[in-house]
Amino acid sequence: MGDSDTKGALAPRRRVTSAAGKSASMLPVNGKSAAACESSVTADYGHGKRDRSLETVRAKSKSEKQKRRSYTSDRLSSCHKTQESLLSSGSGYNNYRGILNWCVVMLVLSNARLFLENLLRYGVLVDPIQVISLFLxxxxxxxxxxxxxxxxxxxxxxxxxxxxxxxxxxxxxxxxxxxxxxxxxxxxxxxxxxxxxxxxxxxxxxxxxxxxxxxxxxxxxxxxxxxxxxxxxxxxxxxxxxxxxxxxxxxxxxxxxxxxxxxxxxxxxxxxxxxxxxxxxxxxxxxSPHIRMSFLLRRLFEMLFFIQLLVALTQQWMIPIIQSSMKPLEDMDLSRMTERLLRLAVPNHLLWLMFFYGFFHSSMNFTAELLRFGDRRFYNDWWNSETVTYFWQNWNIPVHKWCLRHFYKPLLRRGFSKILSQSAVFFLSAFFHEYLVSVPLRMFRLWAFLGMMAQLPLAWFVSRFLHGTYGNAAVWISIIIGQPFAILMYVHDYYVLHYRQEAD
Structure with a gap:
């Protein structure tokens, strides 16, 4: 009886307590009213908030002091150290990609101007039928x-x-x-x-x-x-x-x-x-294990493209300059001859670079891929040549291998010195250069022969007095200037020998 009353009395208390959990503002808690509880909670929250604000103020003041100290130390710290300028050789800096891009852009713009000037002066001179008639x-x-x-x-x-x-x-x-x-x-x-x-x-x-x-x-x-x-x-x-x-x-x-x-x-x-x-x-x-058709077609496209480009640039750019150079050569006007030589150097060098890529990379790789020939090292990094000897050893690897295997080493085994053997190799190369130029032109002037033999003293001079970048620049100058000079000599002699006699 008492237990039941007690349980009955406790049941409403549990319901009231659970309801108080849902709404504390309506019922008293521990003998206090809801308003008193709320005021105490608000007071505790206010004290916590003030403490946190004080901590924030102290942290800000501390960080500001640290910033002032670091700023003062930065102003007093040294802003200099021992170092070289980037363009100095001792700096160790070698990333000149931007300068290279600038050179390429300037080269394209300057040659575009020259090509436009050529078109305005001479018109379109490209004639594929004329090229075919040269062969027959x-x-x-x-x-x-x-x-x-x-x-x-x-x-x-x-x-x-x-x-x-x-x-x-x-x-x-x-x-x-x-x-x-x-x-x-x-x-x-x-x-x-x-x-x-x-x-x-x-x-x-x-x-x-x-x-x-x-x-x-x-x-x-x-x-x-x-x-x-x-x-x-x-x-x-x-x-x-x-x-x-x-x-x-x-x-x-x-x-x-x-x-x-x-x-x-x-x-x-x-x-x-x-x-x-x-x-x-x-x-x-x-x-090689098999023929790569995509590689073969790319090389074929390059071959056809460069053949057309070489023919077009020769007719449009080279021939007018050569024709305009005949009068200064006849009059022996050194200043105008030099000007024509420099004008001819740029297109001649571009054509030579195109021929190198079209022959040694495109056509030889096309033939090698078609025959599954594995050795594709037809050239080395001749553009980095710091000596003339390095250039001739690396720009035409098939000829260099032949000379080394069948001419240079046999001479060494027979007791000849290295200097004499190298001179013999240059002499053989000079003979074939003259053979391939003088016989088709039906005249013998020995300009190609003398140009190849002049490589011997030039090679000695560059290897002895020029090194690094200066040696590489000397090799490039010999390539850019030497070839158009020989071309002008042969064209002048051919013109004098044939067209002058016909005019007379």
């Missing part, structure tokens, strides 16, 4: 094309001779004499045809002689490598090690089998070497 005067008489077809005879003679030597039918002396006669005729026959047949144009003659010169260097390397194979055979070497031909890491690229002497003496092997973008023969060339 008579469409039914193509001596240059006939000479290129005849070159296959010399290739077959070299292959036949090597086969006879491998079987022992020819002695080494007989084989050497046959090779010498074959290569001597290769150099003299096209030169004689170009000089004696009037319908061969200078451009067609230069193309034919260039083709025969490349074949001459290839067959010379073919002769030497097969001779080395026979020498190894005589000392009981069963096969020619692949490591002598190409790096061992590329032994079986593309799944091609290894070839051993005399299994290399086939028509297929000879044809591959003739068309491969190299002058040095090997039994086993490094091969």
């Amino acid at each position: 005067n008579d469409p039914y008489n193509w001596p240059a094309a006939c000479l290129v077809i005849v070159s296959n005879v010399f290739v077959l003679v070299a292959l036949y001779t090597e086969r006879q030597l491998s079987k022992g039918s020819f002695t080494e002396l007989v084989g050497f004499l046959v090779h010498c006669m074959n290569m001597a005729i290769m150099l003299t026959l096209p030169a004689a045809v170009v000089l004696l047949v009037p319908c061969v144009t200078p451009v067609g003659g230069a193309f034919v002689l260039g083709t025969y010169t490349i074949l001459f260097l290839k067959l010379y390397s073919y002769k030497d490598v097969n001779m080395w194979c026979r020498e190894l055979s005589t000392i009981k070497a069963k096969t020619l090690a692949r490591s002598l031909s190409c790096p061992s890491a590329q032994h079986l690229n593309g799944g091609d089998p290894k070839v051993c002497y005399p299994g290399n003496l086939t028509i297929r092997d000879m044809c591959y070497f003739v068309f491969a973008p190299t002058l040095c023969y090997e039994l086993n060339f490094p091969r």
Whole structure:
């Protein structure tokens, strides 16, 4: 009875308490009214707020004092230290990308002005039909094309001779004499045809002689490598090690089998070497695994684009400058000759750079990709050349490899000094430069020969007195100025020899 009353009395208390939790303002708590509770809470909140505001004020004053101290210390701290200017060589600074971009923009703008001036003065001079007529005067008489077809005879003679030597039918002396006669005729026959047949144009003659010169260097390397194979055979070497031909890491690229002497003496092997973008023969060339069609099409597009651009710029820009240079050359007006030379230097250099990219990168990579030829190092960083020797060693890697392998090192093994061997290499290069220029023009002035031989004293001077940036600048000046000077000399002599006589 009492428990039930107690429970009954407690039940309303629980409900009131729960309701008080919902609305504290309506009911008393611990004997205090809701208003008193609210005032006490407000007083506690006010005290907390004042404490926090005091702490905030103290923190602000402290941070302000720290800022004043740091500002004072910054004003008193040293603003100087030992350092070099950025344009000084000792600064270690090498990020000149902005200056390079500025140079490119200025070059484009200046040449755009020159090209616009050329168009306003001469009009449009580009004529593709005229270019085609340079290769043939008579469409039914193509001596240059006939000479290129005849070159296959010399290739077959070299292959036949090597086969006879491998079987022992020819002695080494007989084989050497046959090779010498074959290569001597290769150099003299096209030169004689170009000089004696009037319908061969200078451009067609230069193309034919260039083709025969490349074949001459290839067959010379073919002769030497097969001779080395026979020498190894005589000392009981069963096969020619692949490591002598190409790096061992590329032994079986593309799944091609290894070839051993005399299994290399086939028509297929000879044809591959003739068309491969190299002058040095090997039994086993490094091969790429497959043909990349996108890469092949890009190189083909570049080839066609640069051929058209070279022809257009030559007709529109080079020829008018050369024609306007004839009168100063005749009068020997040094000031005007210098002005024409500098005017010719810029377009000539741009054309030379385009030819370099179009030939050594686009066309040779196109041929290498088509034949799956693995060695694509056709040039090195010749633009960073600080010596003339470095330039000639790196701008044309196929020729440099041939000279090093088949000419320079054999001379050293025979006891010649390095200076004499290098001079002999420059002499050989000077001979072929003159051969490729004088014979198609049907005149012998030795300007190309003297220009190449002048590289020897220039190389000595640059390596001895100029280093670093100054050496690189000297190499660039020799490239930019030397070529147009030789061109002007040949064009002037050609004009005097032909057109002056016709006018008289």
